[in-house]
Amino acid sequence: MRPVALVLKQPSVLPGFGLTLGFSLLYFSLIVLIPLSGLVIKTTTLTWEQFWHTVTEPRALASYQLTFGASLLGALINGFFGSVVAWVLVRYRFPGRSIVDALVDLPFALPTAVAGITLTAIYSSNGWIGHYLEPLGLKVAFTPLGVLVALTFIGLPFVVRTVQPVLQDLDMEVEEAATTLGANRWQTFRAVIVPELWPALLTGMAMAFARSVGEYGSVIFIAGNMPLKSEITPLLIMTKLEQYDYAGATALGVVMLVVSFILALMINLIQWWSGRRHTAR
Amino acid sequence: MSTKTLWKTLIALSAVLAFTNPPSVQAEDITLLNVSYDPTRELYQEFNAAFAKHWLAKTGQSVSIKQSHGGSSKQARAIIDGLEADVVTLALAYDIDAISEKARLLPANWQTRLSNNSAPYSSTITFLVRKGNPKGIKDWSDLVKPGVSVITPNPKTSGVARWNYLAAWGYALKQSGGDEAKAQDFVWRLFKNVPVLDTGARGATTTFVERGIGDVLINWENEILLSIKGSGKDKFEIVVPPLSILAEPTVSLVDKTVDKRGTRKIAQAYLEYLYSEEGQDIAGKHYYRPQLQSVAAKYSATFPAVERFTLQEFFGNWQKAHKTHFADGGSFDQIYLQSAK
Numbered sequence: 001m002r003p004v005a006l007v008l009k010q011p012s013v014l015p016g017f018g019l020t021l022g023f024s025l026l027y028f029s030l031i032v033l034i035p036l037s038g039l040v041i042k043t044t045t046l047t048w049e050q051f052w053h054t055v056t057e058p059r060a061l062a063s064y065q066l067t068f069g070a071s072l073l074g075a076l077i078n079g080f081f082g083s084v085v086a087w088v089l090v091r092y093r094f095p096g097r098s099i100v101d102a103l104v105d106l107p108f109a110l111p112t113a114v115a116g117i118t119l120t121a122i123y124s125s126n127g128w129i130g131h132y133l134e135p136l137g138l139k140v141a142f143t144p145l146g147v148l149v150a151l152t153f154i155g156l157p158f159v160v161r162t163v164q165p166v167l168q169d170l171d172m173e174v175e176e177a178a179t180t181l182g183a184n185r186w187q188t189f190r191a192v193i194v195p196e197l198w199p200a201l202l203t204g205m206a207m208a209f210a211r212s213v214g215e216y217g218s219v220i221f222i223a224g225n226m227p228l229k230s231e232i233t234p235l236l237i238m239t240k241l242e243q244y245d246y247a248g249a250t251a252l253g254v255v256m257l258v259v260s261f262i263l264a265l266m267i268n269l270i271q272w273w274s275g276r277r278h279t280a281r
Numbered sequence: 282m283s284t285k286t287l288w289k290t291l292i293a294l295s296a297v298l299a300f301t302n303p304p305s306v307q308a309e310d311i312t313l314l315n316v317s318y319d320p321t322r323e324l325y326q327e328f329n330a331a332f333a334k335h336w337l338a339k340t341g342q343s344v345s346i347k348q349s350h351g352g353s354s355k356q357a358r359a360i361i362d363g364l365e366a367d368v369v370t371l372a373l374a375y376d377i378d379a380i381s382e383k384a385r386l387l388p389a390n391w392q393t394r395l396s397n398n399s400a401p402y403s404s405t406i407t408f409l410v411r412k413g414n415p416k417g418i419k420d421w422s423d424l425v426k427p428g429v430s431v432i433t434p435n436p437k438t439s440g441v442a443r444w445n446y447l448a449a450w451g452y453a454l455k456q457s458g459g460d461e462a463k464a465q466d467f468v469w470r471l472f473k474n475v476p477v478l479d480t481g482a483r484g485a486t487t488t489f490v491e492r493g494i495g496d497v498l499i500n501w502e503n504e505i506l507l508s509i510k511g512s513g514k515d516k517f518e519i520v521v522p523p524l525s526i527l528a529e530p531t532v533s534l535v536d537k538t539v540d541k542r543g544t545r546k547i548a549q550a551y552l553e554y555l556y557s558e559e560g561q562d563i564a565g566k567h568y569y570r571p572q573l574q575s576v577a578a579k580y581s582a583t584f585p586a587v588e589r590f591t592l593q594e595f596f597g598n599w600q601k602a603h604k605t606h607f608a609d610g611g612s613f614d615q616i617y618l619q620s621a622k
Contacts, residue, residue, distance in 0.1 A: 124492040142477045224477040225435055227617035239437040242354045244379050
């Protein structure tokens with residue numbers, strides 16, 4: 001990589017660098033930075049001890065574990081099955097393909113409460129799927145497993161929609177070339193397809209994860225909301241607000257913000273690292 | 282539809298929504314905003330029409346009343362954050378206290394300004410069980426029996442759940458002659474029987490009615506009477522415990538707002554009309570217990586006699602009750618923290 005200063009000095013083909021950068025900064029400040037700094041400022045009405053006490057009480061700790069754990073697991077599940085869906089949609093032609101393609105966007109568009117109520121109805125012990133799972137000893141609705149189901153549902157389109165365009169651009173001739181050079185299917189997959197998909201897949205999973213961490217509407221219906229067991233952090237924030245404890249609510253918000261930011265940064269680093277390794281080869 | 286057209290449609294749709302103004306009200310009309318909680322929607326629809334008619338006949342002024350419904354404390358928070366409500370009609374006095382305390386929009390003694398603690402109608406907490414009452418539930422003591430599954434929303438997020446909780450606690454206090462430790466033990470055992478904590482009253486009703494979870498639902502009397510009105514009669518039965526709590530959904534003017542908007546007189550008349558014969562009759566029709574004796578007599582078939590203790594009798598006031606039981610680290614939190622150890 002070249003130093004940034006050098007890049008800036010180079011005459012650009014596109015004019016208006018100063019204008020667009022200024023606009024981007026203003027826009028970014030209005031939409032993201034100012035509201036988020038408001039969150040942090042509100043938290044400063046707490047002393048350090050109060051803050052620490054709020055964010056480390058057992059209920060809060062249990063809720064981080066569930067929220068981040070289920071979000072990560074949901075993102076991983078989507079990473080695998082979302083890629084399969086994208087693969088099928090890109091590589092095969094079958095009747096109803098465009099309908100399936102449109103259906104993938106549904107979790108984007110559906111109000112989350114609708115999704116939550118629907119999933120609960122299906123997975124509760126008298127639901128379509130739930131009453132088959134119940135005899136197997138598998139309870140989904142009103143357990144942490146239900147949280148995972150809801151988060152997997154809302155995360156799916158992120159992975160499919162990021163992986164799909166990359167797969168579309170991936171020329172089949174490259175795979176054919178690999179085959180003519182004597183690679184078996186697994187080798188082609190591992191050495192040709194995966195390196196191409198990897199950055200997009202990571203982005204998709206990161207977006208699905210980020211979305212899941214903040215999800216409230218669909219989860220509260222299916223979670224059962226039992227303290228220490230199936231309470232997500234956004235619900236804890238809501239309960240603080242219900243008690244008019246604004247500072248306590250923002251304290252939990254800050255924790256989620258910091259953790260999410262660190263995770264997003266880590267994912268960006270992994271992407272950068274894998275991208276560099278890829279081009280270096 | 283391809284993704285591209287889908288996006289185009291979405292963008293067009295949001296542009297239309299963003300730039301169209303909601304239908305505006307005619308300028309000469311007075312408008313009032315009544316901010317209320319969830320189950321009163323139908324009650325105020327009817328009452329607003331009745332009051333508008335009454336006001337027109339009395340003063341020749343036409344008034345249009347807008348109503349807003351949601352979780353009780355969520356509504357209070359909206360007002361604290363700037364929603365300009367002329368009157369508030371919320372599930373519990375604690376939420377109106379919060380408006381007074383946090384935003385100073387009304388005086389601290391608001392509850393003394395109208396009769397019956399500013400509660401024009403009252404309610405209580407009763408049970409809904411499955412047809413034939415297979416678990417034989419008659420009273421609060423049956424709810425702690427092993428194998429009985431109880432549905433109530435989360436007292437942290439739901440107004441009625443706080444009434445439920447205090448009703449159970451008060452029952453146990455009365456049984457044990459005022460022994461707080463025994464009351465705590467009773468409520469703890471009750472919540473051991475609760476498999477799901479929905480965030481609001483309607484959510485809990487859905488869990489019980491639609492999902493088929495639980496043997497008994499604890500809820501507002503008016504919600505339970507409503508849920509059995511339609512097809513519910515063949516599937517559910519109402520059980521009224523001999524002793525329960527006197528639930529008082531309270532109403533008030535929001536002083537700063539009515540003075541700013543010049544609506545104090547009409548807002549005051551609006552609230553007072555709730556106490557009139559017609560207002561009381563509408564309350565009764567929508568399953569709230571009327572305060573006026575003459576109207577209450579008319580609805581005596583709907584509302585069985587039940588001994589009701591007041592919040593003040595056992596808990597002092599809402600501020601105290603909230604601090605002891607529902608604040609972080611309060612008795613409700615302890616149920617789960619202790620059992621986790």
